[in-house]
Amino acid sequence: MKIKQLGERALIQRIAGLLSGGSDIVVGAGDDDCAVLDTGGDDHLLVTTDMLHRKTDFPEQMTARQIGWMSVAVNLSDLASKGASPIGIVMAMGIPPDTEVEFIEEVVKGMDECASRYGTHIIGGDTDAHDELTIVGTALGKVKKGHLIRRSGARVGDLVCVTGHPGTAGAALFALDKKIPVSQDILKALFEPVPRIYEGMALAGTGSVTSMMDISDGLALSLHDMSMAGSVGFRIYESRLPVLPDVKRLLKKQELHEAAVFTGGDFELLFTVAPDKIEKARKACPLTVIGEAVEKGVFIERAGRVEELKARGYEHFRQQGQ
Structure with a gap:
């Protein structure tokens, strides 16, 4: 079977089924918008990641700053859906070598603006050469153990x-x-x-x-x-x-x-x-x-x-x- 026949959601479930679990995993791969870990204390640690591509995810009319903004916002949105507050974001960029330096600087400024607007910061990341601009963000968050909201939980009549x-x-x-x-x-x-x-x-x-x-x-x-x-x-x-x-x-x-x-x-x-x-x-x-x-x-x-x-x-x- 080809990946295009399976689709994203079914592929994720197949991948998740191949992964081993752990006693500290509250929500694991494929189960929700974020992975959730019990690290002790009063809060859960949440982790989410998203990959975006220049041709697929960013309309050509977007500015470099808007590309950076969206790259952070998509990760923060996952944290928001669990009721979590962000505590840091790492960003990786695959960059075509002939890209103008000023363009990437504007992308990073957009990332920083979005992170700052919602009370967090870009705390690290990675860069390498790539045929197409590709940005991968990973956001960390926390939520009180009694406040975590999952996709599941709805009851008839809600x-x-x-x-x-x-x-x-x-x-x-x-x-x-x-x-x-x-x-x-x-x-x-x-x-x-x-x-x-x-x-x-x-x-x-x-x-x-x-x-x-x-x-x-x-x-x-x-x-x-x-x-x-x-x-x-x-x-x-x-x-x-x-x-x-x-x-x-x-x-x-x-x-x-x-x-x-x-x-x-x-x-x-x-x-x-x-x-x-x-x-x-x-x-x-x-x-x-x-x-x-x-x-x-x-x-x-x-x-x-x-x-x-x-x-x-x-x-x-x-x-x-x-």
Whole structure:
């Protein structure tokens, strides 16, 4: 079997099955957005890593600083989804030898700006020669042992919530692809995504959240990931999705659905909350309730009709849309 036939998620599960465990591993490879280690004391140590490529992950319109920013933000978003605070980041860069030094300096400045904005620092890394600019970030974080939020944990009847405005990054991608004018605010959602570190920490502190992850690979795929992890289903309502008015004006109906549900690129948090604790969650950060947990399946209600929501979104190795 070829990797492209298997797909990213199935490959990760196969790799994870080949790895040995350890008594200090709370969450291991392939089980969540971060690995979690028990190092003693009151906190868990969290580790996450992401690889980004110039051609695949960075639209050509992005500046060098924005490339650096995104390279850090993608790792911080994983920490945010566990309710963790960052404690340091290491960055490795594979750099084509004919790259201008000033370009790489700007990339590093963008990395530092993002890390500093969210209370942490770049503490090391590595460089080597590479055919294509490739950046690998590894973020370290910590969370109180009673505050760790996993993908699993949702219970039937829990409310499904999101931060921010899903579909904004997808709208930016659409506009760039079609070469149509779009506001800088919409482009910024794609080029300078905001990792919800402070929102994640605040939500974790309430004790109201039963499961959580980010939706950078798309809302639909994230719902399926949480469904599989927690052995529950979800039903969301298209009319409740908090899409920005500017995005609604930019996209036609089906394009809007695609951007908000499938495209990805939004670094928002998707989480579930026990109904009797929703006000605690609301006090922690702005949120929108978009559905509820059900016994099985993943569904969306559109124009009065309930449809099965396909497990489709951004996934490496596969052709997008499969």
